[in-house]
Amino acid sequence: MTQHLAPARAIVLVLDGAGIGELPDAADYGDEGSNTIGNVARTAGLKVPTLARLGLSRLVDLGDASIAERPTGAFGRMAEASPGKDSVTGHWEITGLRLDQPFPVFPQGFPPEILRPFEARIGRTALANKVASGTAIIEELGDAHVETGQPIVYTSADSVFQIAVHESVVPLDELYRWCEVAFEIACQAHGVGRVIARPFVGESGAYTRDSARRRDFSLPPRDETLLDRLTQAGVPVVAIGKIEDLFAGRGISRSTHTRSDAEGLDVVEQELAATPRGLIFANLVDLDTMYGHRNDPAGYAANLERLDQGIARLLPRLTPRDVLFITADHGNDPTTPSTDHSREYVPLLVTGALVRRVDLGTRPTFADLGQTLSELFGVGSLANGTSFLGDILASERTGRTAH
Numbered sequence: 001m002t003q004h005l006a007p008a009r010a011i012v013l014v015l016d017g018a019g020i021g022e023l024p025d026a027a028d029y030g031d032e033g034s035n036t037i038g039n040v041a042r043t044a045g046l047k048v049p050t051l052a053r054l055g056l057s058r059l060v061d062l063g064d065a066s067i068a069e070r071p072t073g074a075f076g077r078m079a080e081a082s083p084g085k086d087s088v089t090g091h092w093e094i095t096g097l098r099l100d101q102p103f104p105v106f107p108q109g110f111p112p113e114i115l116r117p118f119e120a121r122i123g124r125t126a127l128a129n130k131v132a133s134g135t136a137i138i139e140e141l142g143d144a145h146v147e148t149g150q151p152i153v154y155t156s157a158d159s160v161f162q163i164a165v166h167e168s169v170v171p172l173d174e175l176y177r178w179c180e181v182a183f184e185i186a187c188q189a190h191g192v193g194r195v196i197a198r199p200f201v202g203e204s205g206a207y208t209r210d211s212a213r214r215r216d217f218s219l220p221p222r223d224e225t226l227l228d229r230l231t232q233a234g235v236p237v238v239a240i241g242k243i244e245d246l247f248a249g250r251g252i253s254r255s256t257h258t259r260s261d262a263e264g265l266d267v268v269e270q271e272l273a274a275t276p277r278g279l280i281f282a283n284l285v286d287l288d289t290m291y292g293h294r295n296d297p298a299g300y301a302a303n304l305e306r307l308d309q310g311i312a313r314l315l316p317r318l319t320p321r322d323v324l325f326i327t328a329d330h331g332n333d334p335t336t337p338s339t340d341h342s343r344e345y346v347p348l349l350v351t352g353a354l355v356r357r358v359d360l361g362t363r364p365t366f367a368d369l370g371q372t373l374s375e376l377f378g379v380g381s382l383a384n385g386t387s388f389l390g391d392i393l394a395s396e397r398t399g400r401t402a403h
Helices: 034-042 049-054 086-093 112-122 133-148 171-189 225-230 260-273 284-293 297-315 365-375
Strands: 011-014 074-078 127-131 152-155 160-168 193-200 215-218 237-242 254-256 279-282 322-327 347-349 361-362
Touching: 011 260, 011 297, 011 365, 034 297, 049 254, 049 297, 049 347, 074 322, 074 365, 086 365, 112 171, 112 215, 133 160, 133 193, 133 284, 152 193, 160 171, 171 193, 171 215, 215 347, 225 237, 237 260, 260 279, 297 322, 322 365, 347 361
Parallel strands: 011 279, 011 322, 074 361, 127 152, 160 193, 237 254, 237 279
Antiparallel strands: 074 347, 152 160, 193 215, 322 347
16 A cells, blocks of 8 residues: 555756855855845746745745745755855765865966966967856857867866867867866866866857757765665666766766756656656756856746746656655856855755655755665665655655665
8 A cells, every 4th residue: 555655766856056045154155145046036036836836935935925835745945064066066965975175166267287287288278267157258258269279268166177169160079088188187186076068159249058068077976975875786876967977977877968957857757757766866957057157037037937847747757656856956146246156055845645744944964865865765874964754754654665
């Protein structure tokens, strides 16, 4: 009978950049006043009835009192315990790995000991070498790159070495090779978190980034994660979006890279039909890359509304033994002057036939989610986090799923 079933499958959707209010240490990061979803709702308007019913309206002011109804599942918010506010740190902490030291950042651009060896090995000098918005930097230097073939190298408030080139000037294979060179120098030798390939296309005055051919080259996790535990135990881990890149491929059974949030949700739906057990782990990145970094609150609101509709279509696809978790990895408030990530709480929404309606409060670390998933799949306790599995599942329904 249903009351004796334990969850057999978990689906985790990370809405990249969907923060819900500044953390107590936000001032240390220059993020006072950040409240990504709340400020978007206030300035652009927001209609997200599905997320509201799942409990989002209890966590942040969505600007519409009519949707502040009784949530249909468990809800709460999580604070990031690790220093930093980048995607790697956020996703690692979600899977139980808490960092003691942040990845290095370069607000003045990369020092000679990083940039000069990179230039020497690729045989070209770099343009820019500064903190910049990805769209602004190709507007500024795209023509110079096309004329000279010099790569545009830039960073952000995060620990990233980004390389932008026009696909008609530098072939993709060559760009990816340059990224591998940068990874050896910047990441392996100097601890930078990621190198990102940022190809772009188009004509002067109308350059656009080719998100489908973006690639991330990340350091592997510094210690064991939930994904390692699951794959070692024979539990399938299906990665969707940039998840595989953020974990350097470790702990992944199968991966699908996606070009948009719409495609990401389509792949989630396909995996619900194809993967009867295990973890389906998806990153939906457009809120962050397309709208947060571009300070576009109207675009952010429209995309979150599309995600809300997509999640509504997924819910009937859940089986009685599924548990769906919706969260984020950091904020990216498009209403503030900054175009970078913001240090914010993230939502924690949980739903499924086995899930009770309960307020999970404020969790002190994203790792609480990883610890919960670890208990759900019965793969042992992780080093960080406190499980809330007993809070979300009725007592007669708890238990471990078989491997």
